[in-house]
Amino acid sequence: xxxxxxxxxxxxxxxxxxxxxxxxxxxxxxxxxxxxxxxxxxxxxxxxxxxxxxxxxxxxxxxxxxxxxxxxxxxxxxxxxxxxxxxxxxxxxxxxxxxxxxxxxxxxxxxxxxxxxxxxxxxxxxxxxxxxxxxxxxxxxxxxxxxxxxxxxxxxxxxxxxxxxxxxxxxxxxxxxxxxxxxxxxxxxxxxxxxxxxxxxxxxxxxxxxxxxxxxxxxxxxxxxxxxxxxxxxxxxxxxxxx
Amino acid sequence: xxxxxxxxxxxxxxxxxxxxxxxxxxxxxxxxxxxxxxxxxxxxxxxxxxxxxxxxxxxxxxxxxxxxxxxxxxxxxxxxxxxxxxxxxxxxxxxxxxxxxxxxxxx
Numbered sequence: 017x018x019x020x021x022x023x024x025x026x027x028x029x030x031x032x033x034x035x036x037x038x039x040x041x042x043x044x045x046x047x048x049x050x051x052x053x054x055x056x057x058x059x060x061x062x063x064x065x066x067x068x069x070x071x072x073x074x075x076x077x078x079x080x081x082x083x084x085x086x087x088x089x090x091x092x093x094x095x096x097x098x099x100x101x102x103x104x105x106x107x108x109x110x111x112x113x114x115x116x117x118x119x120x121x122x123x124x125x126x127x128x129x130x131x132x133x134x135x136x137x138x139x140x141x142x143x144x145x146x147x148x149x150x151x152x153x154x155x156x157x158x159x160x161x162x163x164x165x166x167x168x169x170x171x172x173x174x175x176x177x178x179x180x181x182x183x184x185x186x187x188x189x190x191x192x193x194x195x196x197x198x199x200x201x202x203x204x205x206x207x208x209x210x211x212x213x214x215x216x217x218x219x220x221x222x223x224x225x226x227x228x229x230x231x232x233x234x235x236x237x238x239x240x241x242x243x244x245x246x247x248x249x250x251x252x253x254x255x256x257x258x259x
Numbered sequence: 260x261x262x263x264x265x266x267x268x269x270x271x272x273x274x275x276x277x278x279x280x281x282x283x284x285x286x287x288x289x290x291x292x293x294x295x296x297x298x299x300x301x302x303x304x305x306x307x308x309x310x311x312x313x314x315x316x317x318x319x320x321x322x323x324x325x326x327x328x329x330x331x332x333x334x335x336x337x338x339x340x341x342x343x344x345x346x347x348x349x350x351x352x353x354x355x356x357x358x359x360x361x362x363x364x365x366x
Contacts, residue, residue, distance in 0.1 A: 029348050047272050054280035059312075064279055066319055074275055081279045085286040086311040092290030099291075111288040169362065172355035175331065178323040179338045179354035185316045186342030197310045198317045205318035206325070218318045225314030226307050233306030237299040 023117060027147055028154045030058050034065075035158025037176035040168035041065045045159045052155035056148060057115065059084045059184060066177050067215060076215035083222055091119040098126045098135045106137050113144030193232050201225030330361035 031052065038048035043065070051061050060081045067077045091114055099110050099122075121143050126133040168174045188194055205221030212220075267274055294300075324335035334357050341350045 026348065033351065043272065047276060050273055051276045051279075054276050055283050056280075057283045059316075060279060060283050063315075063319070064276065068272065068275060074278070077275060078278060078282055080315060082282050082286065083311050083315040085283050086308060088283070088286040089290035089294050089308070092287050092292075093294035094290070096291050107288075107291075111291070112284055114287040170359070172358040172362075175323075175334060175358045176351070176355065178320060178331075178335050179351050179358075181316050181319045182335055182338035182354075183342050183347035183350050185313065185320055186339060187347065188313045188316075189343075191309070191313065193306070193310065194313060197313045201314040201317035202321045206321055209322045217322060218315065221318035222311065222314040225317060226310045229310030229314070230303045230307040233303045236302045238302050238305045239299055 024150050027150050031151045031154030032158030033176055034061055035155040036162035036173050038065055039159050039162030040173040045163055048159040049156050052152045056151060062177060062180055072215050080218050088114060095122065098122060098133055101134055102137055110140055113148060117147060118144050193229050196232060197225040197229050200228040329366040330358050333361060334358040
């Protein structure tokens with residue numbers, strides 16, 4: 017467990033950044049903390065701040081968050097053999113706490129256990145609960161700081177979101193077809209943003225990148241478990257936390 | 260019924276957050292409940308699924324870069340390039356410093 021302490025640094029940092037950015041985006045302190053309690057996913061929460069504005073249909077916010085969370089489908093599929101022995105309630109908590117970091121920590125533990133690969137619930141919840149509490153507390157601290165500052169522009173807090181998204185995007189840069197996907201999505205997003213307008217640039221831009229990826233892929237089949245491990249490796253190797 | 264609608268309208272953001280929490284939980288459970296049943300999936304489907312986060316996040320980076328002035332554009336451009344060398348926490352802090360500085364000099 018002591019090994020997990022350095023991992024808590026990025027959680028703390030991004031939790032505080034989320035808190036400050038949320039206040040700058042006009043959320044109340046209560047809703048800012050509520051987001052960290054109810055969602056517990058960095059990327060989802062930042063996407064919520066970006067997309068949720070007055071008058072934007074709820075479905076577009078929901079769709080964007082769903083899409084950004086897609087990699088979690090692969091994580092939870094890959095964890096199947098390690099957590100199958102949990103009871104239903106234990107599984108519920110396991111899924112709720114399944115961040116990028118949690119996945120990496122659990123996979124690492126399974127590797128260490130060797131043959132059985134079954135990770136105990138105590139281990140799983142031990143790391144997960146600490147990360148969850150740290151995330152919420154740091155969100156509150158960041159939010160308090162944000163609400164003390166009269167003009168968020170003073171510290172550039174109004175511009176945390178685009179910079180954050182740039183770092184997340186670049187964390188994926190070693191992936192297959194990264195450049196083609198990013199360019200296709202960006203070009204379509206900018207065009208749609210200028211013509212049809214928000215929030216359509218997100219869904220249509222994303223669709224363009226996804227179509228490009230599907231067209232570029234080879235025919236045939238792949239194993240689901242291997243795909244997830246590969247995705248997790250890339251997303252955690254860049255020292256990027258997307259809890 | 261009117262009471263429910265009024266409650267929703269008064270706390271819309273809080274309800275949306277709860278919904279997003281459920282969606283996040285669904286994706287975290289969905290792989291185990293659905294995807295794990297398929298040992299193998301078509302390569303094109305896998306490529307499309309893998310592309311989703313990159314595709315979505317790409318749409319969130321560039322439009323804000325064009326939304327402001329030179330300072331906003333330069334900061335996003337800096338962040339994209341700096342990520343190749345620096346850890347993301349450093350890039351974020353440096354990016355915030357950069358935009359504050361650029362705005363101070365009037366860009």
